[in-house]
């Protein structure tokens with residue numbers, strides 16, 4: 001009996017050590033960043049496509065805050081608890097003022113904080129990781145061009161958050177890839193552009209692809225719709241075969257839906273966060289929307 005107890009203890013210790021090893025953060029090193037001339041205009045476009053402001057906006061109750069600046073504070077309710085997406089302005093103390101480019105790339109591509117903690121995937125770095133490092137650095141250049149606003153970040157309302165972060169490290173080891181989007185050579189440039197925007201910055205899959213028991217996207221049902229973020233009996237609709245199912249007349253019609261939303265008679269574009277997504281899409285150049293539409297309407 002005694003031997004069995006010791007054996008069990010050894011197994012538990014090995015499992016714990018393996019868990020700590022696997023969940024150990026693996027940041028990318030600053031020296032791996034090659035020369036890049038930042039383009040804040042491109043960064044601004046990707047900031048809009050990425051919907052960053054929708055989560056990092058100031059709290060509604062904060063009347064003095066400029067609502068167009070991602071100074072953080074707005075509460076994001078999720079099944080695990082409430083997050084307060086932090087301040088992304090260049091304030092030294094409470095924002096990204098002290099961050100290096102490598103810090104920012106690590107956050108977006110590896111889901112790691114400068115202190116080496118795992119971010120929870122309520123921050124959709126799971127999709128942003130597919131962005132090119134150049135595009136990510138352009139987003140950082142855009143954020144750096146914003147006025148610095150002091151706005152302290154509230155800790156997330158999540159019990160045992162340290163353990164949850166380490167657990168996220170384990171989850172990332174099986175469920176997460178930091179692989180940049182690889183263009184499909186058999187397809188044209190604008191199809192690939194659309195695929196990139198949908199999979200990377202647009203993070204459409206986060207809501208439109210159902211998840212399996214491990215909370216991993218079920219790629220057999222890629223963009224085929226899933227449970228509604230607000231719960232209840234509504235579903236996130238499928239983005240496959242939008243034309244065959246007569247949801248839209250053609251790609252052009254889908255572009256108008258992105259541009260005008262429900263104000264123009266389109267439906268199913270407001271609830272569960274889609275209203276904010278559509279509003280962001282409406283601010284993108286028509287060429288980018290046409291690329292998204294070309295890609296989506298090719299999915300049967």
Ligand code: HEC
Pocket residue numbers: 046047050051052053054055056076083084085086087088095104107108113118119120121122123124128139156201
């Ligand atoms: C769906 C909501 C959501 C969206 C969209 C979103 N974020 Fe976040 N972001 C979060 C949350 C939640 C956290 C905190 C995660 C944590 O504490 O584990 C976060 C954290 C961050 C951090 C770490 C900041 C810090 O001080 O540690 C950065 C950087 C960041 N987001 C950048 C962005 C950028 C850039 C975009 C747009 C391309 C974006 N986020 C879009 C929810 C979001």
Ligand code: HEC
Pocket residue numbers: 197198202203204205206207208228229235236237238239247267268269270271272273274277281292
């Ligand atoms: C935060 C979750 C979320 C994200 C991210 C998201 N969607 Fe949606 N989407 C929804 C929900 C929920 C609906 C249904 C809204 C309704 O019924 O009012 C929807 C509806 C749609 C529809 C209407 C489908 C139909 O049958 O008419 C389209 C098209 C669409 N989304 C495209 C996109 C694209 C493109 C992206 C990425 C740029 C995206 N969505 C990102 C949640 C999301």
